[in-house]
Amino acid sequence: MAERPMQVGPGLSVRDFWHNFLGDCPVWYKQTIVAFLLINPALLLLPAGGTIAGGVLVGEVIITLAMALKCYPLLPGGLLAIEAFVLQLAPTHAIYHEVENGLQVILLLMFMVAGIYFMKELLLFIFTKILLRVRSQTLLALLFSFVAAFLSAFLDALTVTAVVITVAGGFFRVYQAVEAKGTASTELEQFRAFLRGLLMHAAVGTALGGVMTTVGEPQNLLIATRLDWDFIEFLVRMAIVTVPVLIVGLTTCVLLELVKICGFGTRLPAGVRSVLVEYDERREAERTSRETARLVVQATAGVFLVFALAFHLAAVGVIGLSIIVLQTAFNGVITEHKIGPAFQEALPFTALLTVFFAIVAVINHQNLFTPILHMVLEMDPEVQPGVFYIANGVLSAISDNVFVATVYIGEVHSAFQANEITRMQLDKLGVAINTGTNIPSILTPNGQAAFLFLLTSSVAPKINLSYGRMVLMALPYFVTMGITGWAAVTWLL
Numbered sequence: 001m002a003e004r005p006m007q008v009g010p011g012l013s014v015r016d017f018w019h020n021f022l023g024d025c026p027v028w029y030k031q032t033i034v035a036f037l038l039i040n041p042a043l044l045l046l047p048a049g050g051t052i053a054g055g056v057l058v059g060e061v062i063i064t065l066a067m068a069l070k071c072y073p074l075l076p077g078g079l080l081a082i083e084a085f086v087l088q089l090a091p092t093h094a095i096y097h098e099v100e101n102g103l104q105v106i107l108l109l110m111f112m113v114a115g116i117y118f119m120k121e122l123l124l125f126i127f128t129k130i131l132l133r134v135r136s137q138t139l140l141a142l143l144f145s146f147v148a149a150f151l152s153a154f155l156d157a158l159t160v161t162a163v164v165i166t167v168a169g170g171f172f173r174v175y176q177a178v179e180a181k182g183t184a185s186t187e188l189e190q191f192r193a194f195l196r197g198l199l200m201h202a203a204v205g206t207a208l209g210g211v212m213t214t215v216g217e218p219q220n221l222l223i224a225t226r227l228d229w230d231f232i233e234f235l236v237r238m239a240i241v242t243v244p245v246l247i248v249g250l251t252t253c254v255l256l257e258l259v260k261i262c263g264f265g266t267r268l269p270a271g272v273r274s275v276l277v278e279y280d281e282r283r284e285a286e287r288t289s290r291e292t293a294r295l296v297v298q299a300t301a302g303v304f305l306v307f308a309l310a311f312h313l314a315a316v317g318v319i320g321l322s323i324i325v326l327q328t329a330f331n332g333v334i335t336e337h338k339i340g341p342a343f344q345e346a347l348p349f350t351a352l353l354t355v356f357f358a359i360v361a362v363i364n365h366q367n368l369f370t371p372i373l374h375m376v377l378e379m380d381p382e383v384q385p386g387v388f389y390i391a392n393g394v395l396s397a398i399s400d401n402v403f404v405a406t407v408y409i410g411e412v413h414s415a416f417q418a419n420e421i422t423r424m425q426l427d428k429l430g431v432a433i434n435t436g437t438n439i440p441s442i443l444t445p446n447g448q449a450a451f452l453f454l455l456t457s458s459v460a461p462k463i464n465l466s467y468g469r470m471v472l473m474a475l476p477y478f479v480t481m482g483i484t485g486w487a488a489v490t491w492l493l
Contacts, residue, residue, distance in 0.1 A: 022075060023071075029071060040053050040060075040087060041083075043056060054089050054366035057359070058368060061077050061399075062399040066398055069445075072348065073355075073400070074348060074352045077359070078351075080359075081358040090358075091365070094361035095354075098364075099357050101357075101410075102353065105219075106317075106354075107318070107321075108218060110317065111318075112156055112316060112323070113159055113320075114342035114343050115321070118301075118333065119298045119323075120159075121294060122302065123159075124163055126147065127164060128167055130143050130144065131167065131276075132280055138258060141253055144198055144202045145208070145249070148161075148209065149208040149210075153209035154309060155302075157210035161202070161453055165457045168199055171195070190272075191272045194266045194268045196263060196266075199454060199459075203448075203454055206448075207438060207448060207450070208242075208481075210438060211245070211434065211435060213238075217402070217438055218349075218402050219409075219434070219438075222406060227427065230312045231316075240431070240493060241431060245439060245481050249477060249481050252477055252481070256476055263469065294331045297330045304322075305323055324339075356406050360407055369407065369408075373411050374420075376388070383490075384425065384432075385428045388412075389432045389485065389489045391408075391436070392440075393439065396440065396447045397443045397444050401437035401438060402437075409433050435488075442477055443474055
């Protein structure tokens with residue numbers, strides 16, 4: 001006779017709650033999170049229990065970040081953060097203090113990403129014209145990477161990636177039309193391979209540009225705020241590392257297309273091109289004067305954005321809000337339900353960032369990284385930037401670069417305030433932390449939000465872009481850009 005599930009109320013059983021807990025996650029993942037939540041209180045009973053429980057908690061959060069494809073880290077990470085404060089691993093006011101320190105980053109995510117959302121039409125237009133007008137495969141790959149880098153430096157890497165995905169997805173929907181024209185299956189496979197290469201070149205481009213400015217990646221602004229650097233100073237200080245990395249990255253792009261390794265070098269089939277060109281010409285013929293006017297407004301807003309950032313007219317988040325107002329007002333977006341979707345992309349990550357701040361509060365209260373930091377700071381000052389670069393790169397590839405940067409820049413800044421390092425050391429380590437979290441982290445989708453967004457997009461399964469394939473395609477870039485970044489941090493800073 002089958003065992004009946006334990007009843008907890010009319011029509012309810014424990015199994016119902018278990019099924020609802022973390023939804024469709026694998027059972028082993030749910031069991032792992034429950035085990036984490038049960039282990040942490042028991043650790044407090046040990047000698048130095050707070051320190052041990054805090055250290056284990058950080059490891060558990062890193063695991064949830066590494067398993068982001070199983071469940072968005074906000075949920076398990078948030079549960080662990082709540083438990084940490086119930087167990088008094090840090091005072092509750094410490095979260096607010098960390099959020100205060102990261103307010104500019106929160107405003108960046110809330111308003112700048114939403115502002116760029118209203119610029120998608122222009123970005124889509126730019127990438128479409130590049131794809132269809134440039135016939136040289138090598139030049140096309142180079143332009144996609146360079147334009148993605150340029151846009152990511154002044155806009156937002158995640159949004160630029162979203163636009164490129166939209167371009168690829170839109171063209172792949174022409175798959176049905178291509179099939180109807182009797183295109184061979186080999187050509188369709190070529191089309192998939194072509195799109196995979198183009199998307200990966202663009203994704204790496206967002207990393208190349210995203211590392212250069214305060215708005216390229218969320219942690220950049222966090223670092224700039226801690227070190228009191230404005231947009232121009234950040235750009236100049238990073239250039240000693242980011243410019244050589246940019247040159248090497250673009251050179252790698254060209255070489256990969258010429259050598260045709262790791263899944264790169266596939267050309268756009270002629271049959272597919274003809275269908276895409278016909279589709280684009282039809283769209284252009286149907287474009288109205290009002291639609292053209294929208295593109296002009298978006299381009300003008302883009303120019304204003306670059307100018308406002310360069311001359312630091314206001315806080316980055318406030319500039320982003322102004323971009324929202326200008327584009328919606330002059331393009332007739334006047335209803336709440338049309339404005340609301342602009343905030344959907346950034347707000348989940350904004351909430352996750354707040355969880356990061358909560359974990360940082362635990363790290364600071366328990367002094368978890370202090371012994372490691374002191375050990376590194378006892379090294380020769382000339383060696384320290386290279387060590388920080390490698391440490392940040394490894395951890396970022398495993399977990400999440402924003403989380404890693406938040407932890408390390410906070411610890412280094414605290415060391416400066418305690419007069420343990422000089423201002424010059426602080427500046428050098430700031431450059432090492434920023435470049436370390438942005439460059440080597442391209443190895444895995446976990447390290448870069450743009451890469452993870454690409455992997456989880458609807459177009460990824462259509463073009464057979466898996467986790468393993470992304471790592472393989474990113475590997476040449478990781479080697480060339482990672483080594484260049486380390487060499488620049490070690491010998492040029």
